[in-house]
Amino acid sequence: MRKTPDLIVIGGSWGGIKASLEILQGLPEDYKIPIVLVLHRLRDQEGNLKQLFDKRLNLKVEEVEDKEAVCSGYVYIAPANYHVLLENDKSFSLDVSDLVNYSRPSIDVTFISAADTYGEGVIGILLSGASKDGSMGLKRIADAGGIALVQDPAEAEVAVMPLAAIEAVPTCSVQGLNSLKDYLLSLT
Amino acid sequence: MKHSMDVQFEQEVEQLIKDIRQHYGYDFNGYARASVYRRVKRFLANNHLQTIPELREQVFSDSFFFEGFLQEITVNVTEMFRDPAFFLSLRQNVLPMLSTYPFIKIWDAGCSTGEELFSLAILLKEEGLLDRTKIYATDINQKVLKQAKEGIFSASNIASYTSGYYASGGKQEFASYYVSNYGSLKFDSSLIKNVVFYPHNLATDSTFNEFHLILCRNVLIYFNRELQERVFTLFDDSLVDLGYLALGKKETLAMSGIFSRYAFVDKENRIHRKTG
Ligand SMILES: C[S@@+](CC[C@H](N)C(=O)[O-])C[C@H]1O[C@@H](n2cnc3c(N)ncnc32)[C@H](O)[C@@H]1O
Numbered sequence: 001m002r003k004t005p006d007l008i009v010i011g012g013s014w015g016g017i018k019a020s021l022e023i024l025q026g027l028p029e030d031y032k033i034p035i036v037l038v039l040h041r042l043r044d045q046e047g048n049l050k051q052l053f054d055k056r057l058n059l060k061v062e063e064v065e066d067k068e069a070v071c072s073g074y075v076y077i078a079p080a081n082y083h084v085l086l087e088n089d090k091s092f093s094l095d096v097s098d099l100v101n102y103s104r105p106s107i108d109v110t111f112i113s114a115a116d117t118y119g120e121g122v123i124g125i126l127l128s129g130a131s132k133d134g135s136m137g138l139k140r141i142a143d144a145g146g147i148a149l150v151q152d153p154a155e156a157e158v159a160v161m162p163l164a165a166i167e168a169v170p171t172c173s174v175q176g177l178n179s180l181k182d183y184l185l186s187l188t
Numbered sequence: 189m190k191h192s193m194d195v196q197f198e199q200e201v202e203q204l205i206k207d208i209r210q211h212y213g214y215d216f217n218g219y220a221r222a223s224v225y226r227r228v229k230r231f232l233a234n235n236h237l238q239t240i241p242e243l244r245e246q247v248f249s250d251s252f253f254f255e256g257f258l259q260e261i262t263v264n265v266t267e268m269f270r271d272p273a274f275f276l277s278l279r280q281n282v283l284p285m286l287s288t289y290p291f292i293k294i295w296d297a298g299c300s301t302g303e304e305l306f307s308l309a310i311l312l313k314e315e316g317l318l319d320r321t322k323i324y325a326t327d328i329n330q331k332v333l334k335q336a337k338e339g340i341f342s343a344s345n346i347a348s349y350t351s352g353y354y355a356s357g358g359k360q361e362f363a364s365y366y367v368s369n370y371g372s373l374k375f376d377s378s379l380i381k382n383v384v385f386y387p388h389n390l391a392t393d394s395t396f397n398e399f400h401l402i403l404c405r406n407v408l409i410y411f412n413r414e415l416q417e418r419v420f421t422l423f424d425d426s427l428v429d430l431g432y433l434a435l436g437k438k439e440t441l442a443m444s445g446i447f448s449r450y451a452f453v454d455k456e457n458r459i460h461r462k463t464g
Contacts (some may be wrong), residue, residue, distance in 0.1 A: 066409045066438050067220075067416070079438055081270075082409075083224035088198075093220040094409045094438050097227075097263045113222055119190045144191055 001145060006121030007086075008033050009071065009114045011107030011137070013040035014129030015157025017049070021056055023125075023181040024075060029058040032188040033123075034070045036086075036114070038078040038107045040131060049077055066094045073107030077106035085109065086117040101133035111137020125180065129153045129161030135168035148172035149180060177185070200240035201228055204247070209362055211248055214328075215391050216261065218415025224261060231260040254329070262329050263410060266300040267345060268307045269352030270405070273436050275307060279357045281453050282432050283315045292321040295399045295426065297390060298407030299325040302336025302380075306365075307356070308403065309379040314359045318382070324397065326388035333385045339375040343368055390419045393450040395426040402427060405436035413443065420444045424462070433460045 001093040010020055013081045016039050025036065041049065053075060054061040063067075063079045070076070070090045078084040083105050100106035107126070111134060114122045124141040126134045128151055142148040153159035155176055166172060173181070201224065207218045216224065228243075237243050246253045269275050284291050299305045305325050312318040319397040327333050341349075344366075353362045388396070390407065402423050408416050423433055424446045432451065433441070435458040441447050450460040 055200070064438070065440055066436075067413055067440075067443070082438060085220075085226065087220060087412075089220050091220045095223050095226075095263065096406050096409070097223075097265050109226070113226065115224065116194055117222070119194075 003121075005123050006034055006118045007114055008016070008035045008123045008125065008184070009038070009099075009141075010019070010035065010125045010127065011038045011111065011129075011134040011161075012127035013103075013129030013131045013133070013158075013161060016040070016161075017052070018157065019127040019151060019177055021053065022177045023127075023184060024057055026181055026185060027059055028055070029060070030073060031059055032072050034072050035059070035075045036064075036070075036084065036085065036110060037075055038105050038110045038134075040103050040105075040129065040133070041080060047129065053077065062095065064092045065169075065186035068092050077103065078110065083089075083109040085113040088117055101131060103131065103133050107134035108137040112140045115140040115144040115146060118146070123149065125149045125151075126161055126165040128158050130155035130158045131161060132164040134161060134164055135164040138165050138172065139168045142169050142171060148182070150174050151180065152176045198225065198238070201225060205241060206245060207244070207248070209252075212254060214258065214339075214389070218391055218412050218418070219261070219410055220412050223263070223410055227260050231257060234260075243373075247373070254298065258329065259331065264300045264329065264332050265408075267304045267347040267352075268302065268303040268341065269307075270307075270317070271457070272352045272355035272436070274437065274459075275311060275356030276456045277457045278308075279311050279315060279460060282401065282434075282459060283311065283317060283427070285430075287315065287317055287434075288323075289400060290320065291315060292401075293397065293399045294321060294323045295397070295402045296323060296325045296403060297327075297329050297388070297404040297423075299333075299336055300329075301332045301341075302339060303341060303384065304403065304405065305336060306339060306341075306375050306379055307353075308384070310353070310354070310358070310365060313379065320432075321382060323383045324386060324399075325383050326386045328387065328389045328391075328464060330387050333387060337380070337385055339377060339380065341373050341375070343371050343373050346373065351379075351422065368457075390422065391415055395422055397426065398428050399426055400428055401432040401434065403434045405434065407436075408439045409436065417444055420446050424449075427462050429462060429464070431462050433462065435460075440444050 085093040124138045148166045153162040350362045366375045451463045453459040
């Protein structure tokens with residue numbers, strides 16, 4: 001039997017909030033795998049994201065704090081204006097260095113760091129979005145032996161992000177939101 | 189499990205950190221590794237280097253090259269009025285209390301190229317405190333200190349600086365503080381006439397004065413918990429009773445041994461006061 005993954009990282013931009021809510025909504029509060037969510041957002045969405053997810057999920061929702069431990073039962077949201085990195089001792093570090101793909105937080109930054117730190121234990125999921133951010137990171141996750149999942153571009157609100165991901169990681173598994181949700185549920 | 193190539197890379201970085209301390213005296217041992225790894229990889233790519241041994245060859249034979257490496261590792265990205273709500277809170281909750289002192293001393297630790305310093309000076313000026321305030325602006329990096337003294341910032345961010353200024357309670361015409369010239373903004377140098385600039389390394393140097401307010405924002409995120417604790421103790425030793433400590437928006441004092449002696453002035457904006 002395959003061992004349970006250590007970390008799920010999810011990225012999205014335009015349409016990504018709705019899509020990630022949909023796949024996370026059914027997960028139980030004692031879900032065994034910590035989840036990190038990197039969503040591009042407009043400045044005026046700051047702060048509201050935590051509340052938005054808090055209301056709809058069974059899991060606990062936190063904005064990432066610097067040097068906080070990565071724990072199961074949580075969905076961690078990348079804060080506005082910071083990149084999120086993962087340390088070897090399974091804690092978060094934040095970073096204010098330059099934008100990557102015009103974004104901070106950048107999905108690539110977190111995905112690459114997750115792959116470097118957790119290796120094959122990572123599941124990366126890219127959802128709807130109007131940016132190509134995340135596809136390099138997803139490739140790194142796949143190269144490190146992790147699992148690369150992409151929302152079906154046909155049903156994504158904006159297909160740019162999934163299409164870029166499929167091009168960068170031809171071996172990724174393309175799925176609809178319902179099937180992504182079932183997959184996550186089946187893991188623990 | 190981690191990839192063996194990554195493991196080797198990380199071991200080579202550890203050795204590099206040790207040897208840099210030996211050779212140049214800069215101690216990066218307490219730096220949080222995730223960012224260090226990322227910056228080292230970026231520096232390799234930017235300099236068309238493939239491996240750490242290639243990097244070492246240049247780092248240890250060319251001190252000018254090392255300077256560039258230092259720039260890369262110590263992330264210097266900054267902006268004016270970063271988190272306007274923080275500056276508004278400083279203006280409303282801290283400066284009125286500071287105004288009761290005949291003479292005010294402030295430490296801006298990790299001031300980078302000065303955007304935060306000038307933002308602070310503008311607040312002090314508008315609250316009538318600038319003339320009796322001395323600010324110590326420090327950073328590990330001498331190059332950014334030189335830039336901070338110039339007070340010349342890129343005009344490309346002017347829209348966000350201007351809205352940040354007003355959101356922080358700005359009372360004047362923001363444009364009255366600078367002259368714009370070929371894509372850059374030169375800020376009024378009288379704003380920093382009471383500022384002294386010092387190289388100071390939070391990882392290795394000691395306390396050098398007593399302050400009523402210490403700002404250290406978005407510096408501690410680059411340190412591990414141990415080094416953070418060292419710095420918190422250093423700040424604790426450098427603050428007068430009832431002095432203020434302001435951290436970055438996502439930096440926390442809560443895990444520190446000194447936390448119990450501090451009260452939140454503004455939890456959301458990470459402004460603390462030393463209470464005993
Ligand atoms: C991201 S900038 C933060 C600038 C500003 N405080 C802000 O929040 O916009 C971090 C700064 O910390 C400085 N720094 C890094 N390590 C340091 C150390 N050991 N001692 C003092 N400053 C350090 C860097 O040189 C850089 O200028």
